[in-house]
Amino acid sequence: MSTSEKYDSIPDTVLDRAFEWAVRLSSGEADEADREAFEAWLARDPVHAQAWARVQAVEQEFRETAGPVGAAGRHALERLNRRRRRRRLLATGSAGTLLMLMAGIVLDGTGRLPGSHDYSTDVGEKQVVELEDETRIHLKGETRLDIESRPEHHRLQLRAGTILVQTGANARVPLVSTAHSQFRPLGTRFVVEYAQDKTELAVLEGVVALEPRAGGQRREARAGERWRTTADDSQRLSRARFRPGAWAEGLLDVRNARLDEVLERLERHRIGWLTHADDIGSLRVTGVFHLDDTETALRALERSLPVRIERTTDYWIRLEPDRG
């Protein structure tokens, strides 16, 4: 019998059964009755034995690396996979930027207005959109933004999440609006964060005029100030515990924030679970962490706070009080 004939002759259901046996026998719980039942199944039909040979061929691939180097091998393969997945996320981000640059060319070439462009980012992802007049817009993770460029200004409708807007030197004014307010910058760099019930503005440079949608009082927010707006009201906030816009530089810049708030932000930049014991959530944290290296961030927390990292797997990390 040639190899290919042999490969074609095993029914799918028999293969499935063979792999179920492989799972059962390797569960660590199989008993004598299981083994007898398996032997009986194996002897019942020559096709069963052929299917079992396939199982063995798969198992053989793992046998060489099992044993002493097995744990390191697993870590290496999972690390590699996480890195690839992260890279794929980044690649999606740059495709969006390219799309917008092409939209800019259409506008310049024909004088026609391009339609509205929608951008969205995933958890832990970020994206930079550069308009043709050098206006730059950074999108934080979990953000949705529509951009429509008109001759006199850009219209930015923020539907979810957070953006950082940096206006170009001779750029058209980017007018940002959310369900609550409109923001008109006067040569500036600023962050707008939209949540269901409120919008927050942080001005990094220059001045932003803030107009509540329902016709509340118009305000001018200056560099260093933070404002919270609802549809009919706006109020000035105290200094932030997380420096606004630090994420655009890939940083988490924290001043006297709660540990549970810090962990929640770090978790968005990891694949897997990051949990903590309840009684350490209120510990206070100050520092600057790199969002693309949360391992180092966690080790820094372990060094500076009375906590230790419990690592069940690379996917599942828990912070516990360090009573040692």
Add this chain to the structure above:
Amino acid sequence: MDYPASIRLQGLYREHRDWLRRVIFRRTGCPEKAADLTQDVFLRLLSRDATPHLKEPRAYLARIAHGLMVDDWRRRDLEQAWRESVEGLSEQEAPSPEDRVSVMDALARIDALLEGLKPRARHVLLCSRLEGKGHACIARELGVSLSTVEKDMALALRHCHDVLID
């Protein structure tokens, strides 16, 4: 290889070698790697039974080169991940340099088998087959039910089988 095919290959080599080396150099940024991989592309052609008549030989060569570069990147990523994973292992635990090559080969084969598998099934299979952990232990660590782990295991083994047989 028949006589005309080998003549064709020589022609390809003379005409496109320098161009191909430049293409690979632009992608890798490394002159030695570009020279090596250019040689590998033509070696790959030499080992085939026949050199096809080509309308667009450069597209064909670039496609082979791309495949080799991807293999090369994958291997380098894998080696780096392995180095990071054995950091801190004692001398007894870490594999000897002679074993290293065969371990890397085996890991590369496993990596190829697991391509496209969802992360949890990948994790479950590796815990079981490389570390010898029992299903109950894996379920506890992940915080999922035993039957979820067993479903993942069956899915993962079947995935490997399909890739291996394909």
